[in-house]
Amino acid sequence: MSEVAFFADFWRPFLIIINFIYIITAIIVSISVIMDNRNPAKTISWIIILFLLPFIGLIIYFMVGQNYRKQKIFTRKGMEDFNRIQSLREKQLIEIKEDDFIEDENIRKKLHIIKLLLKNNKALLTRKNKTEILNNGSRIFGSIKSALKNAKDHIHIEFYIIEDDRIGNEIKDILIEKANEGVKVRLIYDDVGSWKLSGRFIDSLRRAGVEVNPFMPVKFPFLANRLNYRNHRKIIIIDGKTGFVGGINIADRYLYGDRKIKFWRDTHLKIEGEAVSSLQAVFLIDWHFVCGRLLDEYRYFPKTAIRKSNFVQIISSGPDSDWASIMQSFFSAITTAREYIYITVPYFIPNESILTALKTVSLSGTEVSIILPAKSDSWLAYYGTMSYVEELLEAGINVYTYQKGFVHSKLIMVDDIFSSVGTANMDIRSFDDNFEVNALIYDEDTTAMLKKHFLEDLRECKKISPEEYMKRPLSRKFFESVARLFSPLL
Numbered sequence: 001m002s003e004v005a006f007f008a009d010f011w012r013p014f015l016i017i018i019n020f021i022y023i024i025t026a027i028i029v030s031i032s033v034i035m036d037n038r039n040p041a042k043t044i045s046w047i048i049i050l051f052l053l054p055f056i057g058l059i060i061y062f063m064v065g066q067n068y069r070k071q072k073i074f075t076r077k078g079m080e081d082f083n084r085i086q087s088l089r090e091k092q093l094i095e096i097k098e099d100d101f102i103e104d105e106n107i108r109k110k111l112h113i114i115k116l117l118l119k120n121n122k123a124l125l126t127r128k129n130k131t132e133i134l135n136n137g138s139r140i141f142g143s144i145k146s147a148l149k150n151a152k153d154h155i156h157i158e159f160y161i162i163e164d165d166r167i168g169n170e171i172k173d174i175l176i177e178k179a180n181e182g183v184k185v186r187l188i189y190d191d192v193g194s195w196k197l198s199g200r201f202i203d204s205l206r207r208a209g210v211e212v213n214p215f216m217p218v219k220f221p222f223l224a225n226r227l228n229y230r231n232h233r234k235i236i237i238i239d240g241k242t243g244f245v246g247g248i249n250i251a252d253r254y255l256y257g258d259r260k261i262k263f264w265r266d267t268h269l270k271i272e273g274e275a276v277s278s279l280q281a282v283f284l285i286d287w288h289f290v291c292g293r294l295l296d297e298y299r300y301f302p303k304t305a306i307r308k309s310n311f312v313q314i315i316s317s318g319p320d321s322d323w324a325s326i327m328q329s330f331f332s333a334i335t336t337a338r339e340y341i342y343i344t345v346p347y348f349i350p351n352e353s354i355l356t357a358l359k360t361v362s363l364s365g366t367e368v369s370i371i372l373p374a375k376s377d378s379w380l381a382y383y384g385t386m387s388y389v390e391e392l393l394e395a396g397i398n399v400y401t402y403q404k405g406f407v408h409s410k411l412i413m414v415d416d417i418f419s420s421v422g423t424a425n426m427d428i429r430s431f432d433d434n435f436e437v438n439a440l441i442y443d444e445d446t447t448a449m450l451k452k453h454f455l456e457d458l459r460e461c462k463k464i465s466p467e468e469y470m471k472r473p474l475s476r477k478f479f480e481s482v483a484r485l486f487s488p489l490l
Contacts, residue, residue: 106417107311107442113332113418114313117440121315121325129273129310131441133421133449137255140248140268141167147238147270148174153299154184156237156283158215160193160230160423161249164201168250172201176208185210188283188290190231191217193249213290215435229319232423232434234268235283240302243276245269245314245439246421247410254408261375263405265457267344267450269421269439273306278314282437311442317424318435326424326438327431331357333414340367342413342454346406348372348385349427349487355388359395367398371457373408374401381427384487387480393466400461407457410438411450419447428487 102108117123134140148155148171155178162168179185187205189197191214205212215231236244246268248254254264271279280300288294317326334341334357341361348370350358362368370392376382389399412420422438424430441447 102311106444109415110333110336110418110442112336113329113440114442116332117313117315117325117329120323120328121317121321123313123315123325123440124278125311125313126274126278127309127311128304128306129271129275129312130306130308131272131310131312131439131443131446132270133446133453134246134268134270135453136266137167137248137264140246140266141170141255143268143270144236144244145170145174147236147242147244148178151178151183151238153239154186154237155239156186156235156280156287158188158231158233158235158283158286159250160190160232160234161251162189162194162197163249163251164196164198165252167252167255168197168201171250172205175205175210179205179209186287187212188215188231188286190215192230193232211291213287215286215290230434231286231318232430233282233286233316233437234423235279235437237276237280237283240280240300241272241276241304243271243279245271245279245423245437247408247423257405261377261406265402265405265407265409267409267411267421267453269441271312271439273304273308273310273312275312275314275439276304277301278312279437282314282316286435310446313440313442314437315440316435316437317431319433320435324431326422326436327351327354329420329438329440330354330412330426333412333418333420334358334361337361337366337414339415340369340413342369342411342451343426344371344407344409344411344454344457345426346373346376346408346410347378347381347425347427347429348388349381349425349429349484350388351428351431354426354431355391358397359391362395362397368396369398369400369454369458371400371402371407371454371461373406374403374462375406377406380483380487383479383483387484389464389469393464393469399464400458401464402457402461404460411454413447413450413454416447416451417444418442419450421450 102111102114114125118125132143134143155175157175162171175185175187185205187210189212194214202212216229234244234246234249246266248266248268252258253261254266257263284295284300315325315329317324331353334354341358358368372385372389373382376385392399410420410422410425412418419441420438421441422436424434424436424438430436
């Protein structure tokens with residue numbers, strides 16, 4: 001007997017035992033996935049992964065596949081809601097029944113969304129606000145830097161991506177300068193999204209007195225169970241009076257593009273007024289989670305001097321929330337639209353509820369137009385997104401691809417009165433896995449401005465023709481189908 005044959009015979013029983021153990025484990029895990037009663041697409045994708053990628057599939061599942069909203073492991077990230085928010089919510093649920101609480105008849109048509117978010121997210125409706133739409137990196141970062149420099153009491157920043165590049169260092173230098181002036185500066189960054197952030201960058205902030213904390217650092221043993229649940233929020237609060245929320249991260253590509261994509265189209269929202277307190281509450285809950293300290297002094301919730309009436313609700317969503325509140329708000333806005341729905345989004349991988357809602361409302365006669373990227377920073381997300389285009393077109397939905405660069409804005413406009421600006425994409429990850437935050441705005445002027453920008457963006461778009469799209473190569477259809485299969489997991 002040859003030496004190779006001897007070793008083959010020697011190891012064969014062990015391999016049989018290992019394979020048997022894996023098959024039994026994969027079957028048990030598959031049953032667990034099925035019993036979760038999650039999205040069918042996700043369930044099928046995980047079962048395929050478990051059996052097509054032996055051992056690797058099991059490791060991936062334990063890293064990113066477990067359903068934490070179902071298991072309630074995060075459960076408000078270890079704390080109860082602020083008592084003041086709870087009491088205000090209960091009071092507002094009573095007041096909102098009165099006819100004079102919202103006098104504008106157009107806003108009252110969206111009262112169902114307001115009530116929904118009061119109940120599923122404790123999202124207070126604020127009315128004394130001033131909002132400003134900020135388009136693209138230069139204007140967004142210009143406004144952010146100006147506001148940071150004028151801080152007097154505190155600066156709270158929370159971002160998914162912060163990079164050690166030109167704009168990252170400009171922001172860092174301002175934070176250090178303000179900390180040296182006695183302003184209290186606190187910073188949360190996502191440990192996965194900001195994995196390129198250097199220790200030198202963080203140390204320089206801490207030496208100046210800036211409090212810096214990563215969100216769920218990926219270190220053993222946490223790697224095995226929390227890698228998939230990331231903080232995708234982009235929030236800035238200054239003195240409790242000025243807030244920023246939207247799609248942009250702190251990175252040079254949002255200003256200067258990168259080697260692959262020369263121009264990044266993005267949208268951010270500046271808020272002054274009562275809604276800033278709601279943004280503040282989101283940040284402070286996250287701050288308690290990352291470092292265990294609850295900051296609820298009244299200095300963080302000052303009274304506003306704004307008198308302009310502009311109704312805004314700040315909604316957050318994530319594995320810590322009982323309901324997929326952002327997804328539910330999108331669903332409610334879509335299904336009750338009567339005139340039009342305009343959507344701009346970089347990653348469109350919807351669940352069945354949102355997809356069915358869009359197709360149904362379009363077939364009912366409401367205009368639905370969607371801007372998607374012609375170029376993307378992720379080939380999997382791009383092909384996964386494009387896999388939905390055919391059925392959108394069949395339902396009469398207008399689909400456009402942005403040709404100038406990469407569109408990264410996350411916007412919805414409905415019926416000239418409702419709009420949403422925030423961090424959530426229209427995809428399964430944003431609905432279920434990521435910590436997200438959006439501003440819902442019930443205001444004709446703000447919606448008109450967003451609509452104006454949407455129509456301007458259409459000039460840089462190519463409308464997808466149903467006839468041309470059906471003729472795309474078979475290889476392209478195959479890539480789209482494969483990406484669609486795996487996109488719910490990533």
